[in-house]
Amino acid sequence: MKIDEDSSDAIRELINIGVGRAAGLLNEMTGTHIRLNVPEVHFVEFSDLLHDTCLLESDRLSAVTLRFSGAFSGISMLIFPPESAALLITTLTGEEIDEPELDALRVETLNEVGNIVNNAVMGSIMNVLNEHLTYSMPTYLEGDITQILDTGRAGSYQWVILAISKFILEDLDIIGNILMIFEIGALDTLLERLHETTVNIR
Amino acid sequence: MKQHSTPSKCEYFDILPAGIICIRPDYTVACWNRTVAEWTGISKKEIVGHDLRERFPHLKDRRYGIRIQQVIDGGPAALFSTQFHPHFIYAPLQQGGQRYQRTSVHFFRENEERFALFVIDDVTELVSQVHGFREMKNRALHEVEERKRTEDALRKANRQLKLLTGITRHDILNSVAIAVGYLDLMDGSSESEKETYMERIRQTLEKIQHQIRFTSTYEILGTNEPVWQRIETLVTSPGAPDRIRIQISGLDVEILADPMLGKVFDNLLDNTIRHGGKNVSMVEVDGEVLGDEFLLTWKDDGTGIDPADKGRIFERGYGKNTGLGLFMIREILSITGITIEETGETGEGARFEIHVPPGKWRAPTGV
Numbered sequence: 001m002k003i004d005e006d007s008s009d010a011i012r013e014l015i016n017i018g019v020g021r022a023a024g025l026l027n028e029m030t031g032t033h034i035r036l037n038v039p040e041v042h043f044v045e046f047s048d049l050l051h052d053t054c055l056l057e058s059d060r061l062s063a064v065t066l067r068f069s070g071a072f073s074g075i076s077m078l079i080f081p082p083e084s085a086a087l088l089i090t091t092l093t094g095e096e097i098d099e100p101e102l103d104a105l106r107v108e109t110l111n112e113v114g115n116i117v118n119n120a121v122m123g124s125i126m127n128v129l130n131e132h133l134t135y136s137m138p139t140y141l142e143g144d145i146t147q148i149l150d151t152g153r154a155g156s157y158q159w160v161i162l163a164i165s166k167f168i169l170e171d172l173d174i175i176g177n178i179l180m181i182f183e184i185g186a187l188d189t190l191l192e193r194l195h196e197t198t199v200n201i202r
Numbered sequence: 203m204k205q206h207s208t209p210s211k212c213e214y215f216d217i218l219p220a221g222i223i224c225i226r227p228d229y230t231v232a233c234w235n236r237t238v239a240e241w242t243g244i245s246k247k248e249i250v251g252h253d254l255r256e257r258f259p260h261l262k263d264r265r266y267g268i269r270i271q272q273v274i275d276g277g278p279a280a281l282f283s284t285q286f287h288p289h290f291i292y293a294p295l296q297q298g299g300q301r302y303q304r305t306s307v308h309f310f311r312e313n314e315e316r317f318a319l320f321v322i323d324d325v326t327e328l329v330s331q332v333h334g335f336r337e338m339k340n341r342a343l344h345e346v347e348e349r350k351r352t353e354d355a356l357r358k359a360n361r362q363l364k365l366l367t368g369i370t371r372h373d374i375l376n377s378v379a380i381a382v383g384y385l386d387l388m389d390g391s392s393e394s395e396k397e398t399y400m401e402r403i404r405q406t407l408e409k410i411q412h413q414i415r416f417t418s419t420y421e422i423l424g425t426n427e428p429v430w431q432r433i434e435t436l437v438t439s440p441g442a443p444d445r446i447r448i449q450i451s452g453l454d455v456e457i458l459a460d461p462m463l464g465k466v467f468d469n470l471l472d473n474t475i476r477h478g479g480k481n482v483s484m485v486e487v488d489g490e491v492l493g494d495e496f497l498l499t500w501k502d503d504g505t506g507i508d509p510a511d512k513g514r515i516f517e518r519g520y521g522k523n524t525g526l527g528l529f530m531i532r533e534i535l536s537i538t539g540i541t542i543e544e545t546g547e548t549g550e551g552a553r554f555e556i557h558v559p560p561g562k563w564r565a566p567t568g569v
Contacts, residue, residue: 135278
C-alpha cells in the first residue's frame, strides 16, 4: 500500500490535534505545565515493527491500550519504558521521589494518562470522519513488545502508525510512542474515508 | 424532575459491590444503585430524575465535562484514577475521612437512548496498603543507605587505624633503635660524652612515651559508628580561656561524623591558643550552605600560619608541638568524607575551611 504525502500529513495533523487536546486536559487536571507534541509519524508494516523500531527494543515496556472495532479495527496504544512512565507520573502528581517506580496506584494513574491521550487521538480522527466505533475497556499491559502486542493475533494486523510523542514538562523531556495498529484493510479504509472527507470539505 | 423510563439494567446494578450511576446526556440520573446510596447517604428516590451535578457540582468542571461528554457521544470509556481524582463523589467513611475511589465512565445505548454509566470502585483499602508499602520501602531504602554509609566509614576507619598503628610502631622502633645506638656509644666514652648520650636517651624515651600516649588518642577512632552531631553544641562546649571569645553563626546543623568530632574543635581551639600568639582574642566559627555542601569556617585573629608551613600542617609529626593535633583532625573528619584546608593569610590569623559533602549534613531533627 502506498501512503501519499497528503494522507500522511493529514494523519500527523490529526494526531497532533489529539495530543494537543490531551495536553490541555492534563494541564487542567494536574496544574502542571505539560506540552505534548508529535515530531515524527511513521507508517510501518506490522511485520517490520519489531525489527525496525529501536524505540520499542526494551524488554520491559508499559502500555495503555484501547481496542477499537467497526468501519476499521485495531488497537491504539501509548507505550513507554517503565522508568519514563514512572517519572512522568510522579512529575504529574508532584511526588518527589529519587527513583520513581510504578506501583498499583501509579499504574492506575498512567492508565488514566494513556486513556486521555488515546481517547483524544481517536476522538480527533473520529470527529473528522464522523464515524462511530466500538471500543473495548482501556487496559494496562507490561512486558516486551511481543507480549504487549499479543503476537498470537499478529496475523490479523497489517499496518502500524507509529507516532513518536514528546511529553515536555518542567525540565523533563519524556519520550513515549503512540502506536495505532490496524487490522488487515483497516488503514486503507481510514485513508479512504479521510480522502473522501477532505474532498468533500474542499 | 424529568419523567423518563428507567433502563432495564438498573435493578441488576443493586447486587454489585461497586457504586453504579447511570446518567442521560442531560446528566439526569437514571440509575443509582444500592452501594452508591449507602456510600453517599443519598437515596435513589432523592436523586433519580435529578441532574447529578446539583449534588456534585465539581462535575460541571471542564476537566470532567469534556471527558464525560466524549463518552456520551459514543466515545471510548473514560478512566478517572485515584491519584488525580481521589474522591470522585463525596462518600464519607464512618470513622472519618472519605472513601478513595477509582472511577470509569462507559457508554451504553438502550432503546435508542444514550447513557453514561459510572462504575465507582472503593479502593480505600488498596490506597492505604500502597501508602503503607511506599513508607516501608522508603524506610528500608533509608536504612540500607545509612547502613552502607556506616559500613563505608567503619571500613575507612579500620584502614586508618591499621595505617596509624603501622606508622606508630615504625616510629617507636626507630626511637628504640636510636636509644640502643646511644647505649652502644656509651661503651668506652668519656664522662661528658656519657652525659650527652644519657640526655639524648632521655629525650628519645620521652618521645616514645609521647608516641605511646598518642595511640590512646586514636585507638577509639572509627571504633564506633558515625553519628549525627549538632555542631553548635560541640563548638560552644566549654574549654576556651577567658581571653578568647568564640563567636558563632549559621551552625544550626547536624553533621554525620565519627563520635570523636568534638576533638576536632578541641584541637582547633588548642591550635589557636598555642600558635595564635599572645594577642589572639577571638575565634569566629561560621557555617553556610554552598550548593550541596556545608562549609564550616574556623577563623582566629592570631598570627596565622607561616607560608612555609601551609602545605604540611596536616602531616603527622609536623608542627611546633606534638605535630599530631591537625593530623588527627584530618583523620577524624575524613572517616565520613569531610575535608579540611587552611586558607588564612599570614599575619591575619589562621582560617580553616571544613567542607562537609552532601548527605553528611542536615538540618537538625526535632527542631
